[in-house]
Amino acid sequence: MRKAIVGIRIYTGDDRVKIGEQVIKDFGEEYEVFEGENLDRESLPSLFLGGSLFAVGKRKILIKDFSENTDAWNSFAENIEMLSKSDADVIFWETKLDKRLASTKAVVKAGVETREFKLVNPVDMKAVFNIYDVALRDGEKAVKELEIIETKQDPYMFFGLMVSQALKKMEWRPRGIKEKRVLKELAVVDMQMKSTAVEPWMLVKSFLLRLSAI
Numbered sequence: 001m002r003k004a005i006v007g008i009r010i011y012t013g014d015d016r017v018k019i020g021e022q023v024i025k026d027f028g029e030e031y032e033v034f035e036g037e038n039l040d041r042e043s044l045p046s047l048f049l050g051g052s053l054f055a056v057g058k059r060k061i062l063i064k065d066f067s068e069n070t071d072a073w074n075s076f077a078e079n080i081e082m083l084s085k086s087d088a089d090v091i092f093w094e095t096k097l098d099k100r101l102a103s104t105k106a107v108v109k110a111g112v113e114t115r116e117f118k119l120v121n122p123v124d125m126k127a128v129f130n131i132y133d134v135a136l137r138d139g140e141k142a143v144k145e146l147e148i149i150e151t152k153q154d155p156y157m158f159f160g161l162m163v164s165q166a167l168k169k170m171e172w173r174p175r176g177i178k179e180k181r182v183l184k185e186l187a188v189v190d191m192q193m194k195s196t197a198v199e200p201w202m203l204v205k206s207f208l209l210r211l212s213a214i
Helices: 016-027 041-049 070-078 102-109 125-135 139-152 155-172 177-195 200-211
Strands: 005-012 032-035 060-064 089-094 112-116
Touching (some): 005 016, 016 060, 016 089, 041 070, 070 102, 102 112, 125 139, 125 155, 125 200, 177 200
Parallel strands (some): 005 089, 032 060
């Protein structure tokens, strides 16, 4: 059996909360984050084997949804032996990992640790829609209702359902000024959830608190 590659891991699955917690457990609060779509095969050697002006000690690198970047992912698989010599700790956070791909099979066969985090509790759609409707009138009450169930829910899936609810209301009132403002605000929150280190539930609660005034 091939020896496992140390320092490179792949985390996948629909339990984003657990994956986020595992990343913090592995890296602590400070690490570099790269979006897979912004990388290419030419950038891999410098990313894995190069240094960083901002890194103190061993580099800690989180790469999101890299396998969706087909060309770069194939290059990673082809050059896994060389890239695995990196002194950096690298975690790939894959929303969806196609294990049928030859490149993915090659990465796993090379000894890269892969862990899947499955969401145990499905998102309560009825609760999401009720909390959203309450927030339209009373944000503080909506937040209190959310705090009752948040430990059993995934914030990203919860937020996604809120977006769905907002879109439905937009269909009912396509010319509604408030509905358009809400969708713009949701787009901002969506970007924040993807690009900032702020705890996702804090972003959701902040949105609920200001929803009635939008």
